[in-house]
Amino acid sequence: MSRTAPIPDDGPLLRLAHAVHDGFVLAGRHLTHLGRTPEKIVTGTLTPAVIAVALGYLFDGVVTVGAVPDYTAFIMPGVLAQVALYGIGTTALGVVADLDNGITDRFRSLPISRSSVLVGHTLADLVVTAVNLVLVALVGFAIGWRIDAPAAHVLAALGLLLLFGYAMLWVGVLLGLALRTPDTVNSVSGLVLVVFSFLSTSFIPVEALPSGVAQVAAWNPVTALVTAVRDLLGGPGGVVAADPPLPVEHPLPVLFAAVALVLVVAVPIGTRAHHRAAAR
Amino acid sequence: MEHDVEAEHLVKRFGEHTAVRDVSLRVPAGSVLGLLGPNGAGKTTTVRMLATLVEPDSGTARVAGLDVVADARRVRRHIGLTGQYATVDGLLTGRQNLVLLGRLLRLGRRGAARRAAELLERFQLTQAADRPVGTYSGGMRRRLDLATCLIGEPRVIFLDEPTTGLDPTSRVLLWQTIREQVAAGTTILLTTQYLEEADQLSDHIVVIDRGRVIAEGTPDQLKDSVGREQVEIRLADPGHAETAAAVLRRQGGEPALEQGGRRVTATLSGNLPMISRVTADLAEAGVAVTEVTLRRPSLDEVFFQLTGATAQSTGPAPRKEQA
Missing domain, CATH: 3.30.70.270 (Reverse transcriptase/Diguanylate cyclase domain)
Incomplete structure (x- = not known):
């Protein structure tokens, strides 16, 4: 019946190698898009930059928050965490736009791994997050933020922000697949950004928060991220409470656990949901 | 006879709506099958099942001798697909589109670039190669679309309404390219709502309406059936x-x-x-x-008679001919 000789299936290692290769090739596609629409980068830096200027520059010296000596240095890790949170919306919008486009069918008709389309998407958005982190840090320097830490610590802090940011991109995949329209994605991702950012110790030290809220804020993964970055960058932690909550005392294990949990849940569910959503 | 596409009693429902009720068809290797039907007849869903994009609810299909559900991944090495909306990336240039897909088909960076240049030349797109596809005319987009589905030199090509919305010149140019591809031995399944297109390109036509096959044969047989x-x-x-x-x-x-x-x-x-x-x-x-x-009779008349007959199947029987 058939003209072709049976093709042997690839082994698992070769398949993984192909999936990674395809992920990078597809990431290249998104980065080429970005080259044509550079304004997308600017929008990602806008909200965090405004917060940095408003709180760090305008309010600094007028408002005293808790026992924090240098408020700008205190909030900059939180501002950078906002950049990571902003990625949720970026990826969600990208996923929604691609589903409405015939090109998803084309990719699905190719002999490539199911996950490579989303891997490519999130890798490209991670590059966007990295660029935005640098741009927002520059805004911080412009308003007087100074880092007093060895280069290795600065790189480690950047690594933590990107790790957390990557997990958020997969949250964005789920959000996009659940909401399916750009309008709802915009409003929900905006809300997520504000709630997760302000209901953490990004801008207010934990001991200055009302006790009920403090518990919630302490276990918000953004708090673990911000605390870990503050520790690395040598900024004022404001940790003077005698008995700090666990995520504030040991931010790294809490952060890694949160990132692992998000990825373990979101990657398989997102991949399957994306496959189903495209099969209509 | 060797068949590159064989579908047996395909059925696909989307919630309450049954898009395909019962479609069986066979496409001999190296020939062109025209799947003809009005809007909403189930043409696109049939193609999407054969191209492994959606799984049938029941029925089976084999493409290039492989089952489209169990062997979906291997089927994908043998097929090329163009959708009715052009499945190319509007923000990338024509060349970037081709290179991207070539690399995903593991031609390597250089191999993909070479193949892209070849196809751009063949489809008369070399001049526009480095412009974003968003600036292309409808005809150029469809040509690029057809070029992209040939990158991996597939055995079977699915063309879903390849010329819908094109001006006559672009249509004729596209027909010519499709004929060249047939001459090179590719098997083609083409959906269309244009009878002239089915007549011009197909060796065999399957007419579907409301998710069912209502007639099939060569263009001449269909015309004779009206008699x-x-x-x-x-x-x-x-x-x-x-x-x-x-x-x-x-x-x-x-x-x-x-x-x-x-x-x-x-x-x-x-x-x-x-x-x-x-x-x-x-x-x-x-x-x-x-x-x-x-x-x-033109194929149009055959088509109207066939689809009209199913639309008014409860109406009076056609008048009997007197000899």
Whole structure:
């Protein structure tokens, strides 16, 4: 019946190698898009930059928050965490736009791994997050933020922000697949950004928060991220409470656990949901 | 005969809506099957099942000898697909689109670049190669779309309404490229709502309506199935119109007078013997004729008859022909 000789299936290692290769090739596609629409980068830096200027520059010296000596240095890790949170919306919008486009069918008709389309998407958005982190840090320097830490610590802090940011991109995949329209994605991702950012110790030290809220804020993964970055960058932690909550005392294990949990849940569910959503 | 596409009783439902009720078809290797049907007949869903994009709810299909569900991944090495909306990336240039897909098909960076250059040349897109596809005309986009689905030199190509919305020149150019591809031995399944397109390109036509196959055959067989020819008589003198009409009526037709009696037409069966009887009778009645033509039914008429028949299947049966 058939003209072709049976093709042997690839082994698992070769398949993984192909999936990674395809992920990078597809990431290249998104980065080429970005080259044509550079304004997308600017929008990602806008909200965090405004917060940095408003709180760090305008309010600094007028408002005293808790026992924090240098408020700008205190909030900059939180501002950078906002950049990571902003990625949720970026990826969600990208996923929604691609589903409405015939090109998803084309990719699905190719002999490539199911996950490579989303891997490519999130890798490209991670590059966007990295660029935005640098741009927002520059805004911080412009308003007087100074880092007093060895280069290795600065790189480690950047690594933590990107790790957390990557997990958020997969949250964005789920959000996009659940909401399916750009309008709802915009409003929900905006809300997520504000709630997760302000209901953490990004801008207010934990001991200055009302006790009920403090518990919630302490276990918000953004708090673990911000605390870990503050520790690395040598900024004022404001940790003077005698008995700090666990995520504030040991931010790294809490952060890694949160990132692992998000990825373990979101990657398989997102991949399957994306496959189903495209099969209509 | 060797078949590159074989579908048996495919069914696909989307919630309450049954897009495909029962579609079976076979495409011999190296031939073109035209899947013809009105909007919403289930053409696209059928193609999407065959191209492994959606799984059938029941029924089976094999493409290039492989099951489209169990062996979906391997089927994808043998197929090329163009959707009815052009499946290319508007923000990338034509060349970038081709290179991207070439790399995903593991041609390597250099191999993909070489193949892209070849295809751009062949599809007359070299000049526009480095412009974003968003700036292309509809015809250029479709040509690029067809080029992208040939990158991996697939055995089977699915073309879903390849020329919908194109101007006549682009359509003819695209038809020519499709014919070249057939000559090179590729098997093609083409969906269309244009009868002329099916007639021009297909070796075999399957007509579907409301998710079911309602007719199949070669374009000629389908025309024969209607079985009646249109006779057209042009008269030198309109005064003879009634006499000419009477001649046609005697052969079992229902003549219509057109152009003030200068032209008399009727639908009759019986082919050439019928024509010779008609011309003999006209000569005998002293009717001066400038032209007699016999026209086979167009595929449009076949199509309207077929789909009209299913639309009014509860209506009166078609009038029986008198010999």
